[in-house]
Amino acid sequence: MRNTKLKSSLSMMIAVPMLVLTVAACSGNGGSNSSGTPSGSSEQKGSEAPKAVTLTYLSAWNGGGGAFPQDQENNLVARQIREKVGVTLKLESITTSEVEKLNTIFASDTVPDIVNAPFWSTISGEGQVIKKAAMEGQLLDLTPYLDKYPNVKRLLTTGVSKDFYEFEMNSPEFEGKQYFIPVETPDGTLESIHNWNYGLYARGDILKALNVKAEDIDTQDKLYDLLTQIKNGNFKDIGGKSVIPAGTMHNGWDYGRYLMGWSDYNISDFRLEGGKVTHWTLGEDQEPRLLFMRKLISNGLFDPEAFSNTDTTANEKLATGKMAVYGAQPMMDQLSKTLYKTNPEMQYELLGPMKNKNGEIATQVATPGRGGFPVIFLSAKIKDPEAALRYLDYVNSEEGRLLAYWGVEGQTYMLDNGQPRWLPEVKQKYDNNPDEKRDEGLNFLPGRFIGAFSSDVTWPQPEDQKTEWRKLEESFWKKMPIKVIDKISANYVAREWPQYDKYRDATNSLNFDTEFRKAIFAKSDEEALKMLRDIQDKYRAAGAQEMADFVAEKAAARDDIGF
């Protein structure tokens, strides 16, 4: 009897906690995904104090957490904002695919209160996912709130290209509802369009050793020769291991930089080739592009792991000088903290700029307003949308922007003739260790919360205030000035094509770039070309060429359509 009782007690002791654990594991849905809890966390600090609210925020950008301060809630900027608007953000970021994360939050109904995500178009990628979520009730319609928050309302139109605003943000399917707040947009002036400095960057010490001038490398042939010389030159990284002649950042971003010799100034998915309009997937340049990439890989000139690079492995390669040449942005934030500190002689130089197929500089192409940008949207289930909008409105006000970029007057900066300037000791601290600036909260807001604004235009910095990295970045801007095309993208003409919806559904599951990457690694050129033609055939069968013909016909009748 005693034995049985003992057994019972023992089994209870083990089984009950296990049961509780199991049930608890199922019921918990992750604190970070819970919506704002205004009622729970609300506390009135006197009649003047704003209501204290905690909101969840997701930066749906691969590696987007790099700008987050270590102490999310009690850094200098976060504290000031809390005092002003009562809002505290719990920040979350991802190191995986953006589309994957967006689909997951929408399908599992765990949309954080505020989300920032890429929104390049509503017919593919992230934008398509977000549009579906908006139309299926996952996003909050901002229309009723906008008049109350003028700084937010201004973001919807300022610095946004007219066609993008009309066809993407105000697609008829939205029935007049507004879901998206564009950020990282220019202030409406051409000078405020941000130059991302996409290009090929080569290690300076290697160029010097080879007696090659960076600006001389501006064609595909010269690039190939340079990479061959690098391979044969037996150059080493900082660990004494052989360098990779050519590489990229995560997931092959941006291997397209090695193919700029076939590029043109395009603002749409259509190409004008020999007087004929074609869809980009069917372009005659696809074959030489593919064969060039294959030549790089088969001759050991291009990192075969580039397409499998994670953000971490790519940064590791960058920090160790492993890549003799890489294609992407200047990556100044990462490099200034790592390689440029340990091995300043390795400082990367911009190659070329590379020339495009017309012999012009291959550079960033933009319309006067930005078409495609990061957007902020709010969850339909957010408990306190006013708090989120209060936050966004404040950080986009003049006062909020000063705080976001410069911190607190007298503490981090001073005003000199109305222009903010870092306090000398603060500037020195940030120059020596950029992470200090990040941890004060001075990086995450400018990156993802502010729009219709350019700090360079509003607060131009005198030369003596600029860091050497900033000066370097500006030198790249000068070499690759933005090409502005003030026309309507042909993409929007295509939407008038009667078969457009059918085409979109038929190509929904096709991924040209995935097939192109597969073909790069095919066993032979013949097999690679066959793979390329197979995917092109699928686009052709879906009607890509008929659509291009339709666009050509419509575009011929007017002069404001750009390809």
Add this chain to the structure above:
Amino acid sequence: MIVKEARAGVIPTRTNKTWTKVWGFRHIYLFMLPAIVWYLVFCYYPMYGILIAFKDFKYNMGILGSPWAGFRYFEQFLNDSSFYSVLYNTLSISALKLLFGFPAPLILALMLNAVFRNKIKRIFQTISYLPHFVSWVVVVTLMQKILSPNVGLVNDIREKMGLDPIFFMGMTSLFYPLVIISDIWKGVGWGSIIYLAALTNIDPHLYEAAEMDGAGRWSTLFKITLPCLTPTIGILLIFSLSGILNAGFDQIWLMQTPATISVAEILDTYVLKTGIQQGQFAYSTAIGLFKSAISLVLIVIVNKISKKVSDVSLW
């Protein structure tokens, strides 16, 4: 309890008897409770989600409220240009795992069983179990580091020998061998536990009798050990065959590269790509359901064959 009930004048019915028995073993049932709850919550409750395969899933309408789509997504999958290659890759990897991976734990168990020194046996057992507890993320990352064409140990050695580096993880011809070898390395120790347990259940008298009859090690193995293990092997084989469409999601997903995708795309990874990456939830659920239905048919057939041939079966 029965005595108590009789005293109270209650006539024991069949239901009462069952409950009496259950109450008698209540502590055993209590042990089972977390597992039952786990199954209900994680396996049975989410099962209604398979309805998505027959629906045009809309976020705002939920699973039950979304409009019906019939078998459209199943038809779409059967007509998908990737259907045959994905199915072929899945079956190839599973068949190879079965061919090489299934006997490996048995062989290890027999080898460990032949070790007489308990201390050495335990050391080997522990070492062989450890990889099971290492996640596939770690295993594949290690493989990538060791085999990397840029920083990998193997290619460093090749470089010292004046040879060009090889992108091992990107070679289609090496993909299956790497999958099988890493799968065996990770699972062989853990898989041998069941066989070791079964081996301890073999009556030692059988071995003594065989020894007296002058049987050698090999004939003891083939005439006593293996026949006695047949039921265990049979059951495990049934499980393995029924899971032949599970080629191992974590491992394959992590090992895939654009260079190997033509041989590495399996049903599970395809489901993830169409579902989570392309947002085609109904389509990917249909693929998953297709896989489950085939597995169910397989388990029934294999169980029937096994029952007929060796008298070993699950039910």
